[in-house]
Amino acid sequence: MTQDATLAEERQQLLDLITNEAYFRKKITLSSGKESDYYIDARLITLQPLGAYLCARQMLDIIGDERLDAIGGPTLGADPLIGAIGVVSLQQQRPVPNFIIRKEAKAHGMGKQIEGPVLSSGDRVVVIDDVATTGKAFLHSLDVLQAMDVEVVKCVCVVDREEGAAEAVAAKGSTLAAIFRASEIHKP
Numbered sequence: 001m002t003q004d005a006t007l008a009e010e011r012q013q014l015l016d017l018i019t020n021e022a023y024f025r026k027k028i029t030l031s032s033g034k035e036s037d038y039y040i041d042a043r044l045i046t047l048q049p050l051g052a053y054l055c056a057r058q059m060l061d062i063i064g065d066e067r068l069d070a071i072g073g074p075t076l077g078a079d080p081l082i083g084a085i086g087v088v089s090l091q092q093q094r095p096v097p098n099f100i101i102r103k104e105a106k107a108h109g110m111g112k113q114i115e116g117p118v119l120s121s122g123d124r125v126v127v128i129d130d131v132a133t134t135g136k137a138f139l140h141s142l143d144v145l146q147a148m149d150v151e152v153v154k155c156v157c158v159v160d161r162e163e164g165a166a167e168a169v170a171a172k173g174s175t176l177a178a179i180f181r182a183s184e185i186h187k188p
Helices: 003-021 049-063 079-091 136-147 165-171
Strands: 070-074 098-101 124-132 151-160 176-181
Touching: 003 049, 003 176, 049 079, 049 151, 049 176, 070 079, 070 136, 079 098, 079 124, 098 136, 124 136, 124 165, 136 151, 136 165, 151 165, 165 176
Parallel strands: 070 098, 070 124, 124 151, 151 176
Antiparallel strands: none
């Protein structure tokens, strides 16, 4: 079986996991404040070994051979993905350091807002997250990294709800790629 065929089968397996275990048809208020008639609780997938592994494989495929200094994202949505990507990138013999962006700098200890390896001006990174709606978490991450003169090569999420995140990220000078679009999961 070819690498492309394996990735395609794994993508379908991940879609099945999300559809069967993390997709709920119910009225809910999203973190963006928007109301929705469905919810995708990606942490039900990213916090289980198979789901985390499949997400990491797909995200690394989307990132491709891009020269990077690190991959990271906003806590809490990106946390399990970051760990999985670190391990899978090592298994693929192209290890990439990881980082986590806090909502604000710690008021104690070292006072860091970014945990992980020290990022420097000119570094190239990819920012990841689980679900993107309006892009609020990505925008916060972009602001923090751009203030440090770190180049965000792209943003990648498990699911793009197709509610403005891609446009918001583009307005900040980056692009948003997703393993899945909400229209592949949610059937009105």
